[in-house]
Amino acid sequence: MSKTEAKDLPLGTSAEHSRMHTVIRRVCWVLLIGLVIEGALVTPFTLIWLGWPTLSIQEICDGLTKVQYSDPEQTCEDSYPINSPPFGGEPVKGNPETSGDEWGVQPRPGYDKIGFRELVRIQQELDAQNSTAGK
Amino acid sequence: MKRPPTPALAGAAIGAGPDSSVSYEDHLEESRKAQRQADKWLIAGTVLMGMTLPGIIGLPLFFRGLALLRKASRAGLTVRPMIVTLIGYMVFLDAAINSFGWALDLMANHALIYRTFMMGWGSIFDAGYFWHYNELGLGGASAPGEKAWEIACVLTVFPMRMAACIGLLQMKRWGHQWMIITCWFGVVIWVGYVFNMTMYADLRFSGILLPVIGWWLFDIFYITPFLAIPYLHTVNREIFSD
Structure with a gap:
């Protein structure tokens, strides 16, 4: 890894774990948005279904x-x-x-x-x- | 963050900033202001998102906070890394929504709006919340073991985890340590809950609309501890100060 790439790493992330941390960050987006949308829609969905x-x-x-x-x-x-x-x-x-x-x-x-x-x-x-x- | 970051980290950030002529104190002050401003939006968004229905209003507020944080980071200010922000707020949200639903099942199980919604949800995803609902002495879900999980989680693990998230988001060492502890608790909860449910699968998944796969699709968004643990064990813990 070049010096520039190493400098771009987020605080606390080492070069050897950078790929895993990127994957975790992306999955975090999915889970967080999923939790919100599911939480907001589950009540209306259930009541309308019924x-x-x-x-x-x-x-x-x-x-x-x-x-x-x-x-x-x-x-x-x-x-x-x-x-x-x-x-x-x-x-x-x-x-x-x-x-x-x-x-x-x-x-x-x-x-x-x-x-x-x-x-x-x-x-x-x-x-x-x-x-x-x-x- | 109430406390300034460690000088080593702050120094690194100053060097990376567009204007390296600012004093260390000025830089810290600007960073604190930027972090506080972003956190106001993030907290407001999370409060709404944690109440489920108003989550659609909370999400744009949350995104606004993230955008402010990103802007501050690009300007060279010493703010919390994006991944810590995401993990902290996501795990908090997971615990908050879980507590919200289960606390209502514990305390408000005879309220008309709640029992109608809960029995309806149970008839779609998990009959533990439909089968003989409210017949237990405590009311609420009647599936074997369910009430014990509710009490254990609502009164112990979830409040602990929410406190840990606050500590993590403040970049405190205890926040990092307690996130590890409560996320491992989360693993125990997941394994215990799923196996308890599987033991009574006939009861929980017979005669409902979306058995098993529907339950997993609904609940998969709560696997946050499994996501946080690998990060917490591989991040450089020196970024969390005592």
Whole structure:
């Protein structure tokens, strides 16, 4: 390595490690920008995938709970007092009867994956059933 | 940086500067000002980026800080090397975002907006955050072992690592040493977490949208300790002053 090249090295970087430090610096850029973009987009992506803004946050929570327990009767509580877990109170009970889990040392859930805006369809079907039953 | 760099390093930088007639004290003062100015932008950007959603606003602020740092460096001022800046802020961001998510899962798991988002995220990437969510006595993720990792990391390793990042960014010797320690902790966390998750893979990856590969694509950006460790062990530690 020439004197000029050695002089151009960043502080603390020796000639023998300069290539590795360059690679590390470049990967740092990728990870840092990736962390930021992922962090900023994951919430909107998740909510839009699940059905927002057609469904409200409360309705998405309801839909997720119905899928969790394979039970259309399940609903999601809209609010809890401040002394709920971990600060006290009773945890969520759910419905182990309908969840369809295979229980054992390594349990396996019984629900199916949720497709793009599938909760909207589930909600609409339930609304249609309810209105028919109401008639 | 609160403390001036070592005379040897500062002297080298003065020689490299465009105007070698400035006094050593003037050079140090100018360097400190430039570093402080850049750090204001970098910190403001990182605070926003660490809160996830406003990260898109924080990123340009962060870039502005990097540009100021680069400009100062090219002007011959003695400022922190770019790679130290990137590693320090990146590892800080990793710990901050992790703490943000896991602290909420520990403390705010019954808040409607949080449990809806978390169960939704779990139904896509990791059912540890969907399967019987909030049924534990403490609430939050019900996957076996998950709560223990949350408590261990949020209460010990992540705050230690964030403190270490601040020390590293101030070019302190203790910052360099504690970055090494907490990044090796990070290796332990990665190995332990991945194997715990693998033991309960049926539970965590059945019935979700993007199992395993989706999880890795999402979480690969948190491998920062593996990137920092080779640098920390090969950098000339004399640039970090006592």
